[in-house]
Amino acid sequence: MNMFAEQCYGLLKQVPKGRVTTYKAIAEALGTKAYRAVGSAMHANPHPVEVPCHRVVKSDGTLGGYVFGIAEKAALLESEGVVVQAGKVVDFESVLFTFEKVSR
DNA sequence: CGGTTGACCAAGT
DNA sequence: GACTTGGCCAACC
Numbered sequence: 001m002n003m004f005a006e007q008c009y010g011l012l013k014q015v016p017k018g019r020v021t022t023y024k025a026i027a028e029a030l031g032t033k034a035y036r037a038v039g040s041a042m043h044a045n046p047h048p049v050e051v052p053c054h055r056v057v058k059s060d061g062t063l064g065g066y067v068f069g070i071a072e073k074a075a076l077l078e079s080e081g082v083v084v085q086a087g088k089v090v091d092f093e094s095v096l097f098t099f100e101k102v103s104r
Numbered sequence: 105c106g107g108t109t110g111a112c113c114a115a116g117t
Numbered sequence: 118g119a120c121t122t123g124g125c126c127a128a129c130c
Contacts, residue, residue: 023113033126034127038111038126038127040111040127043110043111044110
């Protein structure tokens, strides 16, 4: 099993509906800077419905990419309450969900 | 084991 | 504001 992907899935599952997160946030939460590895893992791991990879966007608020196409990703986000326009999330920071580090 | 690529990020031009 | 460069990590050849 790919631990890396599993880690990403675990964090991703924490993201509530109507919220989005970024590859960077996931990587940081994992304690690494593998922003690319996160995205790569997602792309290479078409995991079952348990992992809403469509809730993951880039740090700029753009959708980034999706196996089914950005349009499908945008449609899914809209369906969950996230407003997507011109291929990017509207009010990105307001819908952005950040993971808390265990420390503190 | 080295080189390339990728659903990335930040800074520079 | 769009394009280029450097950097980061994991996976594939």
